[in-house]
Amino acid sequence: xxxxxxxxxGPAAAGKGTVARALAAHFGFTHLDTGLLYRATGLRTLDxxxxxxxxxxxxxxxxxxxxxxxxxxxxxxxxRVAALPEVRAALVDFQRAFARRSGGAxxxxxDIGTVICPxxxxxxxxxASDEIRAQRRHNELVxxxxxxxxxxVAADLRSRDARDSARATAPLKPAADAVExxxxxxxxxxxxxxxxxxxxxxx
Ligand code: C5P
Numbered sequence: 001x002x003x004x005x006x007x008x009x010g011p012a013a014a015g016k017g018t019v020a021r022a023l024a025a026h027f028g029f030t031h032l033d034t035g036l037l038y039r040a041t042g043l044r045t046l047d048x049x050x051x052x053x054x055x056x057x058x059x060x061x062x063x064x065x066x067x068x069x070x071x072x073x074x075x076x077x078x079x080r081v082a083a084l085p086e087v088r089a090a091l092v093d094f095q096r097a098f099a100r101r102s103g104g105a106x107x108x109x110x111d112i113g114t115v116i117c118p119x120x121x122x123x124x125x126x127x128a129s130d131e132i133r134a135q136r137r138h139n140e141l142v143x144x145x146x147x148x149x150x151x152x153v154a155a156d157l158r159s160r161d162a163r164d165s166a167r168a169t170a171p172l173k174p175a176a177d178a179v180e181x182x183x184x185x186x187x188x189x190x191x192x193x194x195x196x197x198x199x200x201x202x203x
Pocket of ligand 1: 012013034035036038079080082108109110112160
């Protein structure tokens with residue numbers, strides 16, 4: 001007895017969040033950006049809090065500080081704590097409970113189709129070229145008023161993707177049954193339309 005679940009994974013700044021939010025709005029599903037769990041945990045470690053303790057005591061309120069959580073420093077801290085098996089284990093139940101919500105759910109992250117929701121009804125692996133991902137994330141940050149160069153953004157994405165792909169526990173990789181969506185040459189509307197079409201075929 002489970003709700004319809006859409007799992008969206010992929011490297012940093014590929015457009016997962018944008019596709020996930022639009023998909024959830026289109027079908028009336030709830031959406032969880034699971035990166036926020038790791039970002040909020042990472043943020044709490046910056047003042048010396050133990051990462052496992054931080055993950056175990058995370059509160060919904062900790063996820064509601066979007067601007068702070070979106071900085072490259074916090075992204076790096078997130079990627080570091082995300083490599084710790086005990087941190088990941090502490091966050092599993094919350095994500096699976098979210099996925100079971102009646103009415104359908106979209107979760108986006110790195111290990112949703114492989115570990116968190118291996119039985120998801122739809123699995124998308126969203127990618128884009130390194131250059132395009134860096135440009136998009138740079139624009140996003142500059143528009144929010146962050147002072148960051150394109151090179152700095154590209155370096156952050158590179159190092160996180162390398163760490164996220166190389167870790168032993170729940171590494172970034174497409175599930176065997178995931179459908180790949182390369183958004184390099186797609187507009188947001190085109191990427192969303194492709195995701196909606198894929199979901200409609202499985203509803
Ligand atoms: O998706 P986002 O870029 O916000 O994720 C920040 C970091 O959190 C990632 O670089 C990754 O290390 C970690 N993460 C993860 N598993 C997820 C979601 C995010 O390891 N499901």
